[in-house]
Amino acid sequence: MEPDATPSAPFGIARDELYERVWAAPINHLAEELGVTHYHLARVCEALNVPRPPAGYWQKKAVGKEEPRPALPAALPGDQVRWNRDKPLAVPRPKHVHRRVERKAAARPHRPMRHPMLMGVEESFRKSRSDEKNEFLRPYKYLLPDIAASSNHLAVALDLANEIYNALDLEGHRVMFSPADQKMRRIHVTEQEVPRKDRKYGRYHTGSIWSPRRPTVTYVGSIPVGLILTEMTERVTMRYLDGSYVREDSKLVRTAKPWQLVHSWTSEQDLPCGRFRLIAYSPLANVNWSVSWQDTQAADLKSLVPSIVARIQSSEAELRALILAEEKAAARRRKEWAEAEERYRRQEDRRAVEQAQADSRRQLAEIMEKWAAATAVERFFMEAERRLEQVHDERRADILARLALARAMLGEQDPLTFLSDWLAPEERYQPKYPQP
Structure with a gap:
């Protein structure tokens, strides 16, 4: 498995850039810099039809006797012009095979x-x-x-x-x-x-x-x-x-x-x-x-x-017209798709705002119910304590103990803590679009 691309070539290398870099440094050094083997880089050069320095080039260059580098061949339609790690390599161009002409070839049946x-x-x-x-x-x-x-x-x-x-x-x-x-x-x-x-x-x-x-x-x-x-x-x-x-x-x-x-x-x-x-x-x-x-x-x-x-x-003119028409249709479809996506995002934003408001109202209604229940409990204990002030016989100590047990069982219920836990609609969701 090849390592990740280096920051200098995160998405691949263009054909002309690869040509310059192959002739600027030995292929082993360039392959190491790009994070691939020199065998793979040689395959990339073949696929992109990029000429490489011949054997002994760098030794000759060190003493000033290198041969001039060949020009980069022009890319033909269908040629791969960029090396991307996430895409397969093209099949290299077939090399021309020169056949030896025999003397009596004309006597043989012609085969293309x-x-x-x-x-x-x-x-x-x-x-x-x-x-x-x-x-x-x-x-x-x-x-x-x-x-x-x-x-x-x-x-x-x-x-x-x-x-x-x-x-x-x-x-x-x-x-x-x-x-x-x-x-x-x-x-x-x-x-x-x-x-x-x-x-x-x-x-x-x-x-x-x-x-x-x-x-x-x-x-x-x-x-x-x-x-x-x-x-x-x-x-x-x-x-x-x-x-x-x-x-x-x-x-x-x-x-x-x-x-x-x-x-x-x-x-x-x-x-x-x-x-x-x-x-x-x-x-x-x-x-x-x-x-x-x-x-x-x-x-x-x-x-x-x-x-x-x-x-x-x-068919070139006919196909070119069809391709141009398809490009216009594709641009129109992309625009319609973008508009549909924008409408969908606005609808989802509006739905999220409405959901946040509904959740806040529901939580507030629950807080009000808890508040009412807590207030009723507090009124109960206050009324019990008020009446207990009028009791002076042997029951007073027993009732005081039971009131303490009841308060301990129910715990402290401060209605203000319920309100502090409430979330407003803006705290639940921040709208991305202006709301009507």
Whole structure:
């Protein structure tokens, strides 16, 4: 566990400030000053894309032979620009991999370079909670590209995502996980190829489809656009045969013997169909914008990639207008909420004043009752003592003793002590607002 932040950086450090401090002192000394390990500080520098002094820099600087420090790279949209202890670090930018060009590369079939977001993810997708052929993969890992596919069509999904991601990157719209220090949401996606009122996916028709912990986004200018690639489902008639459900149009059912069909029955299910839908949407809260494309008989999704990129590029002005409208609506909601809070505080203040007045009146009524009771007791003893002055026989000593016992039993009851314990309304509660 890291120690508390020092007074010099109570809430974190801005990217440009971290750059200056990393090049002003060795990383071990700076890490100790900030209360973290130098390994963690190195991770922070990678996440914020802050260059660090190379090995031997400080020894060379001591003898005046250090190399000039590199400039701080410009921050791109979506980059983390501040390190806060209470927020997770961003995933470092992927480093460019230079591939060696072989002499006879042209003779080989051309395969597009794998997008950094998709390198090595197939194995993670296949480490799934269920690997049923009639279900979507549900990987254990949650920091993966936003792709939902069945096991049989995962390779197709990754190739399709690679085409889309690379096409966006070529146009300057890098694809990445949503920044860890920003709140972005993922919209609900309907996986049915043909929208229906009912849903029959999974066992008991309540199956859930995997979704990542953080959205996959691309940036149009400075505006994030979420990307979801999902395999669609189609409504299929299934027959229960030999202990499992199989498609009604499968070879197993067509070749089944009549006696095998006697105790079988059919049911409808929504199964992955191998066709895909891409959804582009706004991951910003309360900004409702989305557009989708899907495989059809007229055109497959891969052939639509150029038009997809063009549509996403052209959405900047539309999204900016929606974001501006939402910012105005959010400001209006904040103002209405503040006004409602102020009304509530005034009502609570007025209620507390009224409660204090009621409590003071009730306590005063109780004091008056006690006062009356104490006065009656005092009158009783005074009247008894007055009458006792007229008694001169042997009863006088006995009555005096009994009066003393009675006074001792009741104790001293001074009505003024009751009044000194009374609290006025202003002593109970001080109003925060002027009262009418």
